[in-house]
Amino acid sequence: MYDLKRRMYEVVEASGVGDASSKAYDILMATTIIVGMIPLTLRKDNYFTMAIEIATCIILFIDYCARVYTADYKMGYKSFKAYVAYIFTPLAIFDLLSIVPIIYLFLPVSSSIGLLKLFRVFRVVKLIRYSKTMVIISNVFRKVKTQLVAVVILIVIYIIVAAMLIFQFEPDLFRNFFDAIYWATISITTIGYGDISPQTDVGRLIAMISAVMGVVVIALPSGMITAAYINEINKKKTKYEL
Amino acid sequence: MPKKNNMLITDDGTYVNKKDTHSMMFVALCRVLTFALIVLGLIAFITGNM
Incomplete structure (x- = not known):
């Protein structure tokens, strides 16, 4: 039986062998994260950096919602507690922080609001999911x-x-x-x-x-x-x- | 007969699996978005450094 929720979980997690949808999604997410860092390399915002910001935040927001929705598969048990437990895992917190920069687009410009842009760097942590080498390195740090x-x-x-x-x-x-x-x-x-x-x-x-x-x-x-x-x-x- | 949401009955009574079609559409959408992001990123980088 075609279980949409299970399939969504398989797609958002790092792809296995032969899963074209999951691989395409991983490539899209990795590209989103890398392109989302480009505004940090420029002194001033322009029309294109605003467009990048909006596009990347929408994609990352959809990714976050999908991950929370399938948190029961991730955590391994079906319960309301699984969703709450997932939200407080380190990677989920980084996912949420990486969406925060969108707020500054809707608030009046000030130096303190502009600091929200720095939260973009948290997106780099998300790359851990999509690289086998980064997974090895994170395992190494966990052990020591x-x-x-x-x-x-x-x-x-x-x-x-x-x-x-x-x-x-x-x-x-x-x-x-x-x-x-x-x-x-x-x-x-x-x-x-x-x-x-x-x-x-x-x-x-x-x-x-x-x-x-x-x-x-x-x-x-x-x-x-x-x-x-x-x-x-x-x-x-x-x-x-x- | 169990209900299958991804299947439909054609006029001659056979079942068609829409799962592969959905997968292909999803992969195509991901690739289009990836390409669009890359182009947008390059344009933003070039115009921002001019």
Whole structure:
């Protein structure tokens, strides 16, 4: 029996082998997301960017409604709770945020309303669904999430401590504490723009320690992610060989 | 006989499956929209950078 709702679910999800409708839909959605980013590359809006905005928001709105409508298939159980649970999943939240920019077309222009345009970048997250490689990468991040969070917390603590120290020992160098945070971040990531450089011996000592810490701490997540990625690839290879 | 919403009875009594027709129309619509978006995007990018 031709179940329209089930068929809609199969089409909106990432396509399997031989499903021409789903593949065409995936290509349309990927194109919508990429074309929807074009206005962010331009300084001013014109007639064509407004047309892109309206077209992409309509398509993304229809996609969101279709996904919510078929949420019971996605979540695996038929209940009102399935729909509510789906709306609060991360990808569904990103889907909703990516539709938000349409609001600024209907409201009076102001700087705060214009910030809504930045929500367009959330559309890039939707590309995860349509790329097998992105799915692998998101699986990798999910597996090393706990270790990554621990490293990120360590980095944040170090940045704040280094910023506090340099702010006390070099008070003339920084306009405010945010400048000190900026300097500490640029130092620990070993970027070192050079726009702010410590002048005192203590300040330079803090800079040297930041550089060494940066090499160690920034290498940690890279190694973790690489190891997890290789494991994921090997697992897929083994699965195909079996 | 079970009710089939995607089928119709022709004059000589045979059933015609409309599912394939619907799929082809949907694929064609997706392709037209994709092409239109690409063209619109290119025009917006070129005119916006002039």
